[in-house]
Amino acid sequence: MYMVIKKMVKYIQMSFCSGGYMSQSNEVMFSPELVSFIEEWKTKPGNLIMVLHKVQEEFHYISREAADKVAEMLDVPLASIWGVVSFYHFFKLTKPGKHNIQVCMGTACYLKGGQGVLEELGSQLKIPAGAVTEDGIFSLEGVRCLGCCGLAPVMSIGGEVYGKVTKTQIPKILAALRQA
């Protein structure tokens, strides 16, 4: 009986939640490392967040297709996955730009002008925080404390930390990244 219900749930998920598309045609390819990671964690209790981290590490965000696949591999309802993904700030639902600009919104940075840096970046890139530029090169977001408070205001781009950022430095930094 249990198996029957499970199959029904899966059928309903596929036909309604995913808008009726054939999951095969839109299926994402997980790398062998990711697949074996998921296999390894499959039996461990509380594995979902760890698996989602690994998925995001590979794709830089969690797409609907990737979530579908995780649901299938871990045998958990898609709703549970979506519940977790949407709860935690760290998980992203849209693909970030080639250079993801993270401006620290911790208290020390806020006091030293972090908000101004974020606004200036937004006006130069012509996108609001949380968006991606049309050409997909830049995305911009305000993030939680990066913990480099002595260097406030701080931003981080692709792991590189820029400390004591001033508005006047921004055009130069953006230009350099565009060239890269």
Add this chain to the structure above:
Amino acid sequence: MAFRNYILVCGGTACESVKSQQIYQNLIAACKEHGVADEVQIVMTGCFGFCEQGPIVKILPEDAFYVKVKPEDADEIIREHIVKGRQVERLLYDKSGSTRHARVEDIQFYQKQFRIVLRNCGFINPESIDEYIAREGYQALERALFEMTSDEIIEELKSSGLRGRGGAGFPTWMKWNFTRQVKNDIKYVVCNADEGDPGAYMDRSTLEGDPHSVLEAMTICGKTVGANKGYIYIRAEYPLAISRLEIAMAQAREYGLLGNNILGSGFDFDIEIRLGAGAFVCGEETALLQSIEGKRGMPQPRPPFPAVKGLWGQPTVISNVETWANVPVIITRGASWFNKIGTADSKGTKVFALTGKIRNSGLVEVPMGTTLREIIFDIGGGIANDKKFKAVQTGGPSGGVLTEEYLDTPIDFGSLVKAGSMMGSGGMIVMDEDDCIVDVVKFYLDFSVDESCGKCAPCRIGGKSLARILEKITKGNGTVEDIDTMRTIGEAMKKGSLCALGQTTPNPILSSLDHFHDEYLAHIVDKKCPAGKCKDLISYWILEDKCTGCTACARKCPVNAISGARKEVHVIDQNACIQCGACYETCRFDAIEIR
């Protein structure tokens, strides 16, 4: 083999982000080039704490303290200091601009500090278990396994007076004792390393600089309460700390200090890392346990407390990183050593992340009972840029704002609460006269609202309502009644919210309403922001006697609101101005005033 010199390079996140890894590599290369590679040991350590001056390089035995070192300085340091024995004057820490202080002990930043938790940070290589062992490491575990009974360990903790460092200050021994007394085959030990408080990085630095201290403490706890499994729940945003923990765990397993049959005692204990995913509420213990279980981090009603019914319904001891880091020292040196430090109700030390408008930003560890004034003015060197002190905020989004009259408050759990704030996890943010209290409080409130999990109504609805009122006040549409409304909502949230996040969300408002009543009234009645921060309540004016007509501001203005011919006084069209402040930042003659 002994070395002639030891070079310690800070490898904390802040220093690493300004290229300390490159400095380390360059120092090694320079040593080889100058033929002194065999005489010098170069170590990448954890955080020195003096982040304002980073990257920091310290050379022993001379105790020379080099600050703001750049990768290209490495060659000079080796050539001059190591080869020729002349300290590189220009890189030594410079306090006043006139006298150069070479030795660490002469530096005021360190003078009033006392390091227990950070005892190894900036001293040992965190990726080497041998260096930890050389500094009394794992002695406490050995004692706990072979010389002490569980009763004795709990008794030792009890008389040490150690209280939880995560914010609430609950006696640590009681948590251990509760869990120990429950009869159950499966028990867990959890380390809360989900340091979400913006502007605080004590736990990250501890894990980056001394990961073994936490592993050792958790193992001791496992033995005491009868648990065989531990979890470290750490923010995914802390990659360096995670990798150092992983290295430390692997080394401990290799040395038989973690895993099955630890040191041949027959006791098994292992630790697993679980990553957080950026939810502030997961710092709350019941929410954190939910998150380890792979679910949304929603707080659960207490009781039952985790000590009795925690992770997967099993008894669980959960403590914060800093609390854990105190445990090995207490066991090794004894409770009677530890409880002499601090005040009557708060023993030991506290680590603070001192940030904001302070001259010496950084990580400080002081004995409990040290006053706020000592931390801000003696250790922190006072306010940067000779501005006037306005307020200090402790406890992050859950804490309160304290004014100058509270500066002589001794720091302990009780005194800070009495003053209207709280210890919190250790964020200490200093504000100067240019900061608007209403604006800062709004910042904290927006943060808490954003982080509310939405489970209980007082937090979900109360927080939003408070945020809306503050928004109204900063836009100049507030009314005097709003103050009473905020008090009413705040008090209701304190009483009615399910977890500490909701209960403490109104704290910044309530404490600032007491201490900065006039500033709220200025926003509400006079429609003015005295600090000149709230955009809708300020206007920019050009001072006729100072304007040189250089046209810089007019060229910078994004809405072309500034007019005036070259070499003539300019004028801002107040109707067109959007208060972006670009002109104010551009003007080199201080000719623009905020009113």
